[in-house]
Amino acid sequence: xxxxxxxxxxxxxxxxxTNLKVEIMAYHGSLMYLDxxxxxxxxxxxxxxxxxxxYLINLERRPDRLAKMKAVLAEIGxxxxxxxxxxxxxDVDEKFIARLGIQMMPEFKExxxxxxxxxxxxxxxxxxxxxxxxxxxxxxxxxxxxxxxxR
Amino acid sequence: xxxxxxxxxxxxxxxxxxxxxxxxxxxxxxYEEAWVDNSNLLVHVNYTYWTLGYMLTNRGAKKLIxxxxxxxxxxxxxxxxxxxxxxxxxxxxxxYQNRNLLAYSVHPQFIFPTHYTGEPGYLSxxxxxxxxxxxxxxxxxxxxxxxxxx
Numbered sequence: 527x528x529x530x531x532x533x534x535x536x537x538x539x540x541x542x543x544t545n546l547k548v549e550i551m552a553y554h555g556s557l558m559y560l561d562x563x564x565x566x567x568x569x570x571x572x573x574x575x576x577x578x579x580x581y582l583i584n585l586e587r588r589p590d591r592l593a594k595m596k597a598v599l600a601e602i603g604x605x606x607x608x609x610x611x612x613x614x615x616x617d618v619d620e621k622f623i624a625r626l627g628i629q630m631m632p633e634f635k636e637x638x639x640x641x642x643x644x645x646x647x648x649x650x651x652x653x654x655x656x657x658x659x660x661x662x663x664x665x666x667x668x669x670x671x672x673x674x675x676x677r
Numbered sequence: 678x679x680x681x682x683x684x685x686x687x688x689x690x691x692x693x694x695x696x697x698x699x700x701x702x703x704x705x706x707x708y709e710e711a712w713v714d715n716s717n718l719l720v721h722v723n724y725t726y727w728t729l730g731y732m733l734t735n736r737g738a739k740k741l742i743x744x745x746x747x748x749x750x751x752x753x754x755x756x757x758x759x760x761x762x763x764x765x766x767x768x769x770x771x772x773y774q775n776r777n778l779l780a781y782s783v784h785p786q787f788i789f790p791t792h793y794t795g796e797p798g799y800l801s802x803x804x805x806x807x808x809x810x811x812x813x814x815x816x817x818x819x820x821x822x823x824x825x826x827x
Contacts, residue, residue, distance in 0.1 A: 541679075575681040577732065631749040633768050647752040654753045655746070661738040669738075670681070670700070672730040672788070 544570075548598050555590075556597040570603030578666035580606040583653045584674040585613055591674040606672070609660075611653040614646030623648070680787050684718065684732075691715045696737030696779040697757070701729035701788035713781060720784045724758045724765055730788050740778050749773070 527546050530539055547557060559566055574580055582599070584592045592608075599606055612618065622628075630643055654671065661669050681700075688695070693713065702725045713719040746756055749772045758764040759773050761780035770776060 576685045577681075626747055628747045628750055631751050631769065631772050633766075633772070634751050634755075636752075643750060643752060648750060651746070651750060651753045651756070655742070658733070658738040658741050661733065661735060662742060665735065667735050668732060670730065670732050672700075673728070675729070 544602060548601055551597045551601060552594060555594050570601065572603050572605050574605050575670065577668040577670050578664075579661070580604055580670045580672065581609050581657050581660075582606045582672050582674060583609045583611050583657065585611040587613065587616075588674065595672075595674050609653060609657055612649040612656070614644060614649035618645040618649050618652075626652075680783075681732075684783060687716065687718050691719075693719070693781070694779055695781055696734050696740060697761070697781075698732045699725060699728065699780070699782035699786075700731055701786045702782065703727035703729070710782070710784070712784075718783055719781045722758075722761065722763060722780050722782045724763050725754075725782070728754050728757060737778060740775065744773055744775055746773075 527539075527542055530536070551557060580599075582592075582595055584595070628648060634643055635641065636643070657669075657671055660666075684698070691713070693716075698719070699722060710720040710723055713721060741756075741760060744760065751759070751769065755764065755769070757778070757780070759770050760776055760778040762770070762776040762778075763780075764770050
């Protein structure tokens with residue numbers, strides 16, 4: 527952490543400290559406080575960042591990512607709604623594809639490997655698509671959509 | 678993330694009409710992206726690869742649904758650039774009618790991926806899964822995988 531210069535106030539260090547903590551938490555999850563710290567640091571005030579909803583898309587089989595994102599969002603005081611991601615490995619099968627009328631774009635080939643769309647990519651699309659539907663259904667004006675692998 | 682509040686204020690100030698604002702993404706190549714008029718926070722977006730997070734309006738959500746993308750599905754990271762009409766593949770674009778999503782990005786980004794492809798710890802949830810075959814084929818074939826994610 528950079529030391530403050532003459533023009534800065536002590537309060538200016540708080541966002542710096544938060545950023546540093548968030549950076550660590552993005553990789554290692556929650557931090558523990560040492561016993562001899564009598565007073566725990568103040569909790570951030572919860573908000574939705576001025577939008578109607580903050581969505582966090584998380585795959586159920588990645589609780590590790592969720593734990594980290596939860597820790598980070600709590601640290602910066604962001605309230606969010608968890609969106610259970612559609613899992614390409616478990617949710618997307620022939621029935622699922624037929625039921626939703628999913629059809630591949632005829633020309634689509636993934637640029638690197640020239641392969642067709644994967645079940646995982648369909649799951650990912652559906653996770654976002656469901657989120658968009660939720661926005662319309664609830665008549666939200668503004669929302670934020672986050673994937674669970676960000677910092 | 679009080680940066681978000683700053684962004685709200687800024688959007689009102691410059692009276693920008695928008696549907697989607699990327700908060701973090703991965704740009705494939707170093708495209709020149711022009712600043713939005715009167716803004717030192719927002720750029721016009723070019724082709725964007727890998728979406729991490731975005732702010733979306735109700736109108737934006739409607740546009741993305743009304744295009745009925747499930748009947749011509751592509752990965753969401755391709756769908757968004759198609760819908761804001763900056764996808765380099767004209768053939769793909771031609772399947773979609775109303776490519777009028779008003780998209781911008783904050784610059785510099787507010788959020789970052791925890792890992793980039795190939796970095797230690799990188800694990801893709803989508804790339805390492807089975808391939809769906811052509812629409813009329815009733816069978817899902819596994820990807821002949823010559824590459825392996827970590």
